[in-house]
Amino acid sequence: MLNPQIANEVIAYAISQGADFAEIFVEKHNSVNLSVLSSKVHEIKSGIDFGIGVRLIYGTKVLYGYTNKADKEELLRITKALAAQDRRDPIATSTALNFIKTVDHHQAQKGLRNDPISMEEKIQYLLKIDAAARSQSDKISQVTCGVLQRLQDIEIFNSEGLHIGDTRNYTRLMANAVATDGSEQSTGYEAPGALCGWELVDRINPNQMGELVAKQAMIKLKADECPAGKMPVVIDNGFGGVIFHEACGHLLETTSVQKKASVFWDKMQEEIAHTAVSAVDDGTMENYWGSINIDDEGMETQKTQLIKDGKLTSFLVDKVGAMKTGYERTGSGRRQSYKYAPASRMRNTYIEAGEHSLDDIIATIDNGVYCKKMGGGSVKPGTGEFNFSAQESYLIKNGKIDRPLKGATLIGTGPDVLKKISMVGNNFELAAGMCGSVSGAVPTTVGQAALKVDEILVGGKA
Numbered sequence: 288m289l290n291p292q293i294a295n296e297v298i299a300y301a302i303s304q305g306a307d308f309a310e311i312f313v314e315k316h317n318s319v320n321l322s323v324l325s326s327k328v329h330e331i332k333s334g335i336d337f338g339i340g341v342r343l344i345y346g347t348k349v350l351y352g353y354t355n356k357a358d359k360e361e362l363l364r365i366t367k368a369l370a371a372q373d374r375r376d377p378i379a380t381s382t383a384l385n386f387i388k389t390v391d392h393h394q395a396q397k398g399l400r401n402d403p404i405s406m407e408e409k410i411q412y413l414l415k416i417d418a419a420a421r422s423q424s425d426k427i428s429q430v431t432c433g434v435l436q437r438l439q440d441i442e443i444f445n446s447e448g449l450h451i452g453d454t455r456n457y458t459r460l461m462a463n464a465v466a467t468d469g470s471e472q473s474t475g476y477e478a479p480g481a482l483c484g485w486e487l488v489d490r491i492n493p494n495q496m497g498e499l500v501a502k503q504a505m506i507k508l509k510a511d512e513c514p515a516g517k518m519p520v521v522i523d524n525g526f527g528g529v530i531f532h533e534a535c536g537h538l539l540e541t542t543s544v545q546k547k548a549s550v551f552w553d554k555m556q557e558e559i560a561h562t563a564v565s566a567v568d569d570g571t572m573e574n575y576w577g578s579i580n581i582d583d584e585g586m587e588t589q590k591t592q593l594i595k596d597g598k599l600t601s602f603l604v605d606k607v608g609a610m611k612t613g614y615e616r617t618g619s620g621r622r623q624s625y626k627y628a629p630a631s632r633m634r635n636t637y638i639e640a641g642e643h644s645l646d647d648i649i650a651t652i653d654n655g656v657y658c659k660k661m662g663g664g665s666v667k668p669g670t671g672e673f674n675f676s677a678q679e680s681y682l683i684k685n686g687k688i689d690r691p692l693k694g695a696t697l698i699g700t701g702p703d704v705l706k707k708i709s710m711v712g713n714n715f716e717l718a719a720g721m722c723g724s725v726s727g728a729v730p731t732t733v734g735q736a737a738l739k740v741d742e743i744l745v746g747g748k749a
Contacts (some may be wrong), residue, residue, distance in 0.1 A: 288313045288315055288337075288357070288440065288442050288452075289311065289313045289339065289357055289442060289444070290357075291384055291386070291444070291450060293357075293358075293359045293362065294311050294384065294444040294450070295382050295383075295384055295444075296359060296363075297309075297311060297341070297359065297362045297363055297366055298310075298311065298382045298444060298445065298446050299382045300363060300366055300367075301341075301343055301366050301369075301370060301446070302382065302446050304366075304367075304370035304375065305345065305370070305373070305375025306343040306344065306345055306370065306373075306446070307344050307345055307346065308342075308343070308344040308445065308446055308447070308606075309341075309342070309343050309344075309366075309445065309446040310341070310342040310343075310443065310444070310445040310446070310584070311339060311340070311341055311342075311362070311443070311444040311445070312339065312340040312341075312342070312441065312442075312443055312583065312622075312625055312629075313338075313339050313357075313441065313442040313443070313444075313625070314336075314337070314338055314339075314340075314439065314440070314441050314442075314624055314625040315335070315336075315337045315439075315440045316335070316336045316337070316437065316438070316439050316440075316624065317333075317334075317335050317399050317437065317438040317439075318332075318333060318334055318336075318435070318436065318437045318438075319331075319332070319333045319399065319435075319436045319437075320332045320333070320433065320434075320435050320436075321406070321409055321410065321413065321433055321434050321435075322413070322431065322432065322433030322434075323410070323413040323414060323416075323417055323430075323431070323432050323433065324429075324430075324431050325417075325429060325430070326414065326417050326418070326421075326430070328410055329431075329433075330433075331406070336624070337355060337357075338353055338354065338355045338624070338625035338626065339353060339354055339355075339356075339357060339362065339625055340352070340353040340622075340625040340626065340627070340628070341353065341354075341362065341365050341366055341369065342628050342629075343366070343369050343370060343373075344606075344607070344610075345373040345375070347607060347610050347611050348373060349607060349628055350369040350370075350372055350373065351369070351627075351628040352365040352366075352368065352369050353365075353625050353626050382446055382448065383448050384444060384448055384449070384450040385448050385449070385450060386450040386451070387449065387450065387451045387585075388451075389451060389452060389453045389580050389581055390580065391453075391454065391580055392571065392573055392578075392580055393455075393456075393482045393483065393573060393574045393578055393580065394483075395456035395482075395483045395484035395486070396483070396484055396486045397484035397485035397486050397489075398436075398438060398456035398483070398484035398485075399436050399437070399438040399456065399484070400438055400456075401484075402436075402484065402485060404485045409434060409485075412434075412488065412493050413432045413433065413434065413493075415493035415494060415497070416430070416432045416462050416493045416494075416496050416497040417430045417432055417497065418497065419493065419494040419495075419496070419497025419498050419501070420462070420464045420497035420498065420500055420501040421497075421501070422497075422498075422501075423497075423498055423501035423502060423505065424466065424501065424505055426466045426467060426468055426505065426508065427464055427465070427466055427501050427504065427505075428465050428466065428467040428472075429464070429465040430462070430463070430464050430465075430497070430500075430501075431461075431462070431463045432460075432461060432462040432463070432496075432497075433460075433461050434458065434459070434460050434461070434488060435457070435458070435459045435461075436456075436457070436458050436484070436485070437455075437456070437457040437458075438454070438455070438456055438457075439454070439455040439457070440452070440453075440454050440455075441453050441454075441455075441583070443581075443583070443584070443585040445584075445585065449585050451581060451585045453579075453580050453581050455482060455579070455580075456482065456483060456484050457480065457481075457482060457576070457730060458480065458481060458483060458484055458485060458487045458488065459478060459479070459480030459481075459487075459576070459719060460478065460479055460480070460487065460488055460491060460496070461476075461477070461478040462476070462477050462478070462496050462497065462499075462500045463475070463476045463500060464476075464497075464500040464501045464503070464504045465504060466501070466504035466505050466507070466508040467508075468508055471508055472508075473504050473505075473506075473507035473508045473510075473693065474503075474504050474507075474678075475499070475500035475501060475502065475503025475504035475505075475507075475678075476500060476503070476662075476678065477496060477499055477500055477503075478719060478720075479491065479718075479719055480576040480719030480730065481574050481575060481576050481719070482574050482575060482576060482577075482578050482579075482730075483574045503660070503678065503679055506679060506691045507678075507679065507691065507693045509691065510690070510691035510692050510693040511682070511690060511691070511692055511693070511749065512692070512693060512694055512747055512748040512749040513656065513677075513680065513682075513692040513693065513694045513695040513696075513745065513746075513747030513748065513749055514656075514682070514692075514745070514747050514749040515745060515746055515747040515748070515749065516744070516745060517742050517743065517744050517745070518654060518655045518656060518742065518743070518745055519651075519652045519654075519655040519683075519739060519740065519741055519742060519743075520655055520656045520657075520658060520697065520739075520740045520743050520745065521645075521648055521649055521652065521655065521656070521657045521658065521683065521737055521738070521739050521740075522658045522661065522697075522735075522737065522738055522740065523645070523657070523658060523659045523660065523714075523737045524712070524714050524715060524716035524734070524735055524736050524737050525660070525716040525717065525718040525733075525734060525735075526660060526661050526718040526720070526733060527658065527660070527661050527735055527737070527738075528636070528637050528638060528717075528718070528733035528734040528735040529661050529664075529675070529718075529720065529733045530661065530664075530673065530675055530697070530701070530704065531566065531636065531637075531638055531701070531705075531733070531735065532633060532636050532720075532722070532731065532733040533664070533666040533673060533675075533701075534666050534671040534672075534673040534699075534700065534701030534704065535566075535671060535701035535702070535704075535705060536568070536593075536603075536633050536636050537549075537633075537666070537668065537671075537724070538550060538551050538669075538671050538701060538702075539551060539568075539593055539599075539601075539602050539603055540602065540603045540608075540619070540630070540631040540632065540633070540724075541602050541603065541604045541605060541607075541608025541609070541611070541612050541614065541631045542605075542608065542630045542631045542632075542724065542725060543668065543669065544602050544608070544612055545607075545608050545611035545612050548668065548669045549669065550669070550670060550671065550702055551599060551702070554599050555599055555600075555602075556598060556599060556600070557598065557599055558597045558598050558599075559594065559597065559598070559599045559702065559705060559706075560594055560597040560598075560705035560706060560708065561597055561705065561706055561707065561708045561709055562596050562597040563597070563641060563708055563709060563710060563711050563738075564594055564596075564597055564638060564705060564708050564711065565592070565594055565595050565596055565597075565638070565639040566592075566593045566594040566636070566637065566638050566639065567590060567591065567592055567593060567636070567637055567639060568590075568591045568593055568603055568617075568619070568633050568634055568635065568636045569589075569590040569591070569634065569635045569637075570582070570588030570589065570590070570618060570619070570634035570635065571588055571589060571590050572635050572732075575635050575717065575732050576635075576719035576720075576730050576731070576732045577633070577634040577635040577636070577719075577729075577730055577731040577732035578634060578635060578732075579618075579621070579634060581618070582605075582618045582619060582620040582621055582629070583620050583621050583622045583629045584605060584606050584616075584620035584629050586616055586618045586620065587618055588618035588619075588634065589617060589618045591603060591617045591619070593636075594705075597705075601614075601617065602614055602617075602631075603617055603619040603631045603632070603633060604616050604617045604619060604631055605619055605620035605621075605629055605630055605631040605632075606620055606629075607630075608630075608631045617631075619631045619632055619633070619634065620632070621634075621726060621729045622726040622727055622729070623726060623727025623728050623729055624727060626727070627725075627726040627727045628726065629726055630724065630725050630726040632722065632724060632726060632729055632731070633722060633731050634731060634732070635717065635731070635732035635734070636731065636732070636733060636734075637715075637717060637732070637733065637734035637735055638708075638711065638734075638735040638736070638738065639711075639715075640711065640712065640713050640714075640715035640735075640736040641710065641711030641712055641713060641736060641738075642711075642713055643710050643711065643712050643713060643737075644712065644713060644714075645712050645714055645737045647710075647712075648710050648712055648737055648738075648739045649683055649686060649687065649688060650686040650687075651686065651710070651739065652683045652686060652739070653683075653684070653685055653686065654683065654684060655682075655683040656677075656680055656681070656682060656683060656692065656695055656745055657680060657681045657682075657683050657688055658677040658679075658680045658695060658697065659677075659679040659680060659681065660677070660678040660679040661675055661676075661677055661678060662675070662676040662677060662678035663675070663676065664676060664696075664697075666701075670700060670702075671700045671701030671702055672699075672700045673697070673698070673699060673700065673701065674696060674697075674698050674746075675696065675697045676695070676696050676697075677692075677695040677696070677697065679691075680692045680693075680695040692747070694746075694747050694748050695745060695746070695747055696745065696746035696747065697743055697744070697745060697746075698743070698744040698745070698746055699743050699744055704740055704743060707740050707741045707742055707743065708738050708739065708740055708741075709739055709740075709741050710738060710739040711735070711736055711737075711738045711739075712736035712737035712738060713736055714736050714737055715734065715735070715736040716734060716735075716736070717732045717733070717734035718732065718733055718734060719731075719732055720732070720733055
């Protein structure tokens with residue numbers, strides 16, 4: 288996408304201006320977004336974005352700029368403007384670029400570049416989800432569903448001689464149902480995604496998807512108010528892992544560790560969780576939503592054991608994070624697009640499965656709450672204080688699931704919850720999501736098996 292000779296000259300110029308490190312990130316991004324609302328096509332949107340980001344590092348100081356032009360004069364102009372912010376004596380230098388071919392572990396059979404599926408077929412698929420959801424009850428007042436497909440081509444050059452490229456195909460399906468009964472409203476939502484093409488959608492039955500979100504909405508519509516207070520809680524698999532991701536995972540990124548803004552910054556090799564907890568961030572899982580072949584700094588990704596038997600074993604480390612903390616890079620430098628400098632970010636982050644069945648875990652609780660599916664929430668950076676709502680939850684009475692609840696909210700801190708997880712189930716599952724941070728929004732996967740938190744503050748109206 289960028290002439291290597293131009294890249295070589297721009298990088299050589301940056302180093303001649305005293306930069307310790309120079310990098311060029313080139314991106315071409317194709318996207319198609321299709322949605323259906325109230326049994327009609329709502330939106331068909333497509334676009335192409337192209338741009339180039341230039342990053343200079345002086346010591347540990349990062350300077351970044353970007354452009355939509357690929358000509359040498361424009362790139363030299365940006366580089367000169369960045370270098371002027373940290374003037375140093377010019378030095379003579381040259382850069383030899385060595386192209387490294389990326390091994391694609393996440394190939395797409397039906398990606399945007401070779402998509403054999405017509406737009407009409409995609410619309411009919413979404414209309415089936417809509418019809419299936421509405422067929423569940425006349426109280427289903429609105430159904431929204433859609434599919435997003437993305438094709439991201441990247442190319443990276445740097446002053447260490449690296450020249451590498453990668454292609455990423457993303458596909459994500461979304462379905463949302465709203466149930467209404469008088470003044471009461473509730474919703475059901477599912478949004479699976481993968482690092483692959485339309486073959487993801489081929490594996491998902493549209494009728495089952497529609498039925499699932501409609502049933503979620505109907506269960507909450509008839510549910511009792513959730514009781515409030517401190518009590519044991521079971522958080523189920525899949526998207527239940529969002530609490531670990533938000534309240535703990537971000538505290539393990541060197542983005543916060545390097546500033547000592549994380550409560551874990553000085554806890555390496557210390558016990559920060561119950562011994563039942565082992566946690567991983569793995570970018571290598573084939574075709575998963577948060578996977579990558581290489582990170583956005585050109586390093587091959589890897590599997591990183593963050594916590595083992597309750598003990599902190601690693602952070603997530605990008606290039607600047609490694610320079611500032613001394614920890615080795617983990618292939619975790621990520622960015623939303625060429626408009627952002629990379630930062631340490633999560634990929635597929637999860638608590639590893641344990642040995643208990645869900646029934647066994649629930650049987651240990653006399654009075655508590657079972658959160659079958661988690662929803663959104665908010666987290667305070669640095670401390671991991673969180674407030675998360677449960678999308679679908681149930682009361683636990685005498686070791687059994689009793690009745691559905693609505694309005695359940697979990698309130699606590701990540702470091703505190705980690706120490707109160709006493710049982711981890713064997714029903715491991717992952718779920719797709721988007722994660723926002725200093726380098727923009729990137730695809731990430733969260734996950735876990737069902738787990739028991741011995742005590743947590745539950746917010747509710749009952």
